[in-house]
Structures are given as C-alpha cells and as structure tokens.
Amino acid sequence: TASINNFNKPIATGVFKSQFDIQKLNSVVGDDLLKFTKGTANVELAYRADIVAFKLAKPYVKGIIDIENADVNYVPRKLNFKNTSISLNFTDKDLFIRNIRLQSGKSVVMMDGTIKNFLNLYYSAPEKILLSWKIRSPQLHLGEFFGFLSSRKTVKKKKAKNVSFSDDLDQVFEKSQVDMNLRVDKVYYNKFLATDAQADLLLTEKGIDIKNVSVKHAGGSLRLNGNLVHSGSSNRFSLNTTISNVDIKHFFYSFDDFGLKSLSSKNLKGYLFSKTNISGNISDEGKLASNSLYGSVVFDLKRGALLNFEPVKSVGKFAFPFRDLDNITFNNLNGKFDIRGKNITINPMQINTSLLNMDIAGVYSLGTGTNIALDVPLRNPKKDEEITDKKEIRERRMKGIVLHLLATDGEDGKIKIKLNKNRDKTK
Structure with missing residues (x-):
C-alpha cells in the first residue's frame, strides 16, 4: 500500500510487503558487489520518503527483512557463503541484524549485529558506521576466510538501472568499520587446532586490529594482541604473544x-x-613471506628433551660414545632469540643436559651465514x-677439558661442527 501527500512537496508513505527469489536483488544491488544465486526474501517495511529531495531528506524505513x-x-x-539466513530489523534509527547463519566450506558461523544511527550515517557519513x-561458531577453518586478510578489491562495475543505490551500498561496505566479538569452539588452520577461542577484532579500510585473543592449544594456552595493515x-x-x-x-x-x-x-x-x-609479511592466501620475520622471542622450556638430533649426534658419537645421544634431557632451558629476517641471533645462554653442558x-x-660458538666441557x-649446592655446581660446571667449537655452513648446505680456532680466549 502507498499514498502521496502534498503535491507541492510530495511525500510517499506506505507499507511494502513481498516475498521473492533473492536473485532478483542482483539487478538492484549490483552483482559486482553481492551476487545471490539462491534463496528467498520476505519483506515487510513501513516507509516515508520525500520524492523530490530523496537524497537531502533521508527516508524513514521501519520493519523486517528475512532472508x-x-x-x-x-x-x-x-568470499562465498552457502545456506545463509539473516533477519534485518530496521527501527526508527538503528539496524539490528539477527539470527544470521553463514556457512563457508566446513565453517559454520552464527552472528548477531547492530548498527547505531544507521539510516542517518548510510547517506551522510558511511565511514562513521560501526557494525x-x-x-x-562450533568450528572455524581460517583458510576459508582469508578474504578478510587482503585489502578490499575494487571490482569494475557493470551498468545497472539503480546505480546510485549500488554505489551507496558499496561505499558502506568499503568505508564502514566492523567490530567483532568472537567465541569459537574449534579453530583450524592447516595443522593447527585451537579450542575455546576468544577474540576482539576491529576491521577497517586499512586493516585489522587484533585484541584479547586467547585459545587453548596443545595442552596449554596462547594469548595474542596485534594488528595487520593492508599493503597491496x-x-x-605485528604480534605480541604469550604462550x-x-x-x-x-x-x-x-x-x-x-x-x-x-x-x-x-x-x-x-x-x-614464551x-x-x-612482525612480518603475510600474503592474501595466508602464506608467511620468506625471511620477513623481525622481532624477539623469550622462552623457557621445562621438562624438556632433545630427541635424535643429528647435529648433536654427529659430534657426540666421537666425543661421548658411551652417553645417551638419542634422548638428551634437561629440566629447564631458557633464553632469548632475536629474529632479523633469515638470521636468528642466539643470545648467550647456558644449556645443562643429561648428556653435557654447554x-x-x-x-x-x-639461508647461509650460520655462525654459532659452543663451549662444551667434556665432564659427565x-x-x-x-651435589645440591648451586654455587658448587656452577663452579664445577666448566672444569676439566673444554671443547671450543663452531657451528657453520657446510659445502653441502648442512651445518658442520669444527674447532673454534678464532674464539675469544678471554672468556
């Protein structure tokens, strides 16, 4: 139903009700933005609009659209979604988006959203829209959502009957910000599996702010904050993590x-x-760029063991033929690594194990350029x-014969161990 009042300043009012195949929206929205291939829409909207000054006098819309x-x-x-359901509830000022169900590949997502002051910002300041x-989600496969990692692609538009509406909607998608509060039972990424995932994300034109991420993984927990900036x-x-x-x-x-x-x-x-x-670079497909990592790692490994590690075994079979080289245990190993692209600097650290100390x-x-000095006392x-006295243990640790070794690149590309003839003899 519809009516037009005051022909000097015509105002259209009415109630619009309809049920239709959602593919028909492609000609209105523009299938270079959202392309529907299946589904139905049920619409019941009350509206009021200035027919002449449609852009200046923002229309009033109230009601529900169910897809x-x-x-x-x-x-x-x-991004492709299957079997999607959504309910749009337009109030006097705000838009409530409820009962959304999205399916992309193996991922299933349920969503509820709100846009405050939607109709006003839609026309006047889409960049101020905050969704x-x-x-x-019961399970989320991150590889299916790498479209959010990349910058938003500009698609060449086709001519459409209602270009202005399509352009307005496109600006809303491009300029608006999206604030996400996530709770996911299981998160998958290649071989990685995390449970009880929680995160707060802010998506903008420039990238993604990542806050308060926490997951359970491999019997422990990971916490993370950081950001991602689009650049081609x-x-x-850049990430700060606690493991x-x-x-x-x-x-x-x-x-x-x-x-x-x-x-x-x-x-x-x-x-x-740890x-x-x-910081580093990641592609739109989620691949880490080679040698792009920079930063530092502080770690503490408890109740650890080094198992069948060939570089140690290659030396140990000659120097320690009667010691267990296959299972080298240690109670506590801590240190700091500084990462600079392909090079990882090992800050001076002590390693105390069942096989040897060093x-x-x-x-x-x-790549190439490995150069690691090792001072290895031969005492067992x-x-x-x-001995329980820690001071006595420290004093006895480097007594006796001490090998001064150097780990460097071999001609075959593997690490080779040799005597360190150019070591600092003052240490």
Whole structure:
C-alpha cells in the first residue's frame, strides 16, 4: 500500500510487503558487489520518503527483512557463503541484524549485529558506521576466510538501472568499520587446532586490529594482541604473544617447524612458556613471506628433551660414545632469540643436559651465514647429580677439558661442527 501527500512537496508513505527469489536483488544491488544465486526474501517495511529531495531528506524505513537459504558471493573479497539466513530489523534509527547463519566450506558461523544511527550515517557519513558483531561458531577453518586478510578489491562495475543505490551500498561496505566479538569452539588452520577461542577484532579500510585473543592449544594456552595493515598483495602484521605450558612437539608440528630445516617437532619434547614480539609479511592466501620475520622471542622450556638430533649426534658419537645421544634431557632451558629476517641471533645462554653442558651464542641462519660458538666441557654431568649446592655446581660446571667449537655452513648446505680456532680466549 502507498499514498502521496502534498503535491507541492510530495511525500510517499506506505507499507511494502513481498516475498521473492533473492536473485532478483542482483539487478538492484549490483552483482559486482553481492551476487545471490539462491534463496528467498520476505519483506515487510513501513516507509516515508520525500520524492523530490530523496537524497537531502533521508527516508524513514521501519520493519523486517528475512532472508532464508541464500547462497551469496561477496565479490570484493571473494568470499562465498552457502545456506545463509539473516533477519534485518530496521527501527526508527538503528539496524539490528539477527539470527544470521553463514556457512563457508566446513565453517559454520552464527552472528548477531547492530548498527547505531544507521539510516542517518548510510547517506551522510558511511565511514562513521560501526557494525558491532557477536559471532559464535562450533568450528572455524581460517583458510576459508582469508578474504578478510587482503585489502578490499575494487571490482569494475557493470551498468545497472539503480546505480546510485549500488554505489551507496558499496561505499558502506568499503568505508564502514566492523567490530567483532568472537567465541569459537574449534579453530583450524592447516595443522593447527585451537579450542575455546576468544577474540576482539576491529576491521577497517586499512586493516585489522587484533585484541584479547586467547585459545587453548596443545595442552596449554596462547594469548595474542596485534594488528595487520593492508599493503597491496602483501600484508604487514605485528604480534605480541604469550604462550603458557604448551606441548612443544605439537606446537612446532602445528606451525611446520617455523621454517627450521635441521630442527623439527620430532626432535623436541617438553612444555613451552614464551613471550614474543614479532612482525612480518603475510600474503592474501595466508602464506608467511620468506625471511620477513623481525622481532624477539623469550622462552623457557621445562621438562624438556632433545630427541635424535643429528647435529648433536654427529659430534657426540666421537666425543661421548658411551652417553645417551638419542634422548638428551634437561629440566629447564631458557633464553632469548632475536629474529632479523633469515638470521636468528642466539643470545648467550647456558644449556645443562643429561648428556653435557654447554654455553652457546651466535647466529643461526635459515639461508647461509650460520655462525654459532659452543663451549662444551667434556665432564659427565651425571657426576654432579648428587651435589645440591648451586654455587658448587656452577663452579664445577666448566672444569676439566673444554671443547671450543663452531657451528657453520657446510659445502653441502648442512651445518658442520669444527674447532673454534678464532674464539675469544678471554672468556
């Protein structure tokens, strides 16, 4: 139903009711923005609009739009959703978005959202629109949402009958900010699995602010804050993380050994506590750019073991033929690494194990340039197991014959151990 009052300043009022296939919206919205391929819409809206000064005098809309069983592609970010349901409730000023169900691949997401002062900002200041989401999911596969990592793609528009509406809606998507509060039961990314995930995210034109992220992983927990800035096909990120009581074997396995070649998850055992402050580049597909990491890692590994680690075994089989080289245990190992692209600086640290003790410092390279000094006393640490005085243990630690070694690149690309003839003899 509709009526027009006052022909000198015509105002259209009425109630619009309809049920239709949602594909018909493609010609209105523009299928270069949102492309619907399946679904139905039920609309019941009361409206009031100035027919002449439609843009200047913002229309009044109140009512509900329900969309069911829709398949939709959000073109600028190449995101596809199946079996989507959504309820839009327009009040005098605000827009409430309720009962959303999205499915993308294996991921299922339930969402409720609010936009305060929607109709006013829609026409006058889309950049001030803040869409607040509460998001819940039983399982989320991050690889299916990498469209949010990339900058929003500009799609060449086709000519449409209602270009102005399409352009307005496009500006809202492009300029508005999105505040997300997430609770996810299970999060998957390649080999990584986390449970009880919580996060607060703010999506803007420039990137993503990441706050209050917490997950359970590998028997422990991870906390994270940071941001991601869009810059072409590569995205710059910075992260501060805290890791508590995480099984290091599963942790390294989940992240493909962090690019390390000689050390893998199969060589590690123990429980990791760590704080990191790192930055790097990640592609739109979620791939870490080679040698892009910069920052520092402080770690403490408790009740640990080094298992079948070939660089140690290659030396130990000659120097310590009667000691267990396959299972080297230690109660506590802590240190600090400074990461600069392909090079990882190992700050001076002491390693006290069941096999031997050593002091270590230098640079480990993911390419070429490894140069690590090792001072290794040959005395058997097991001889000091009965000593309880910590001062006496420290004094006896480096007594006897001490090997001064250097780990460097070999001609075959593998790490080689040799005598360190150029060591600092004052130490």
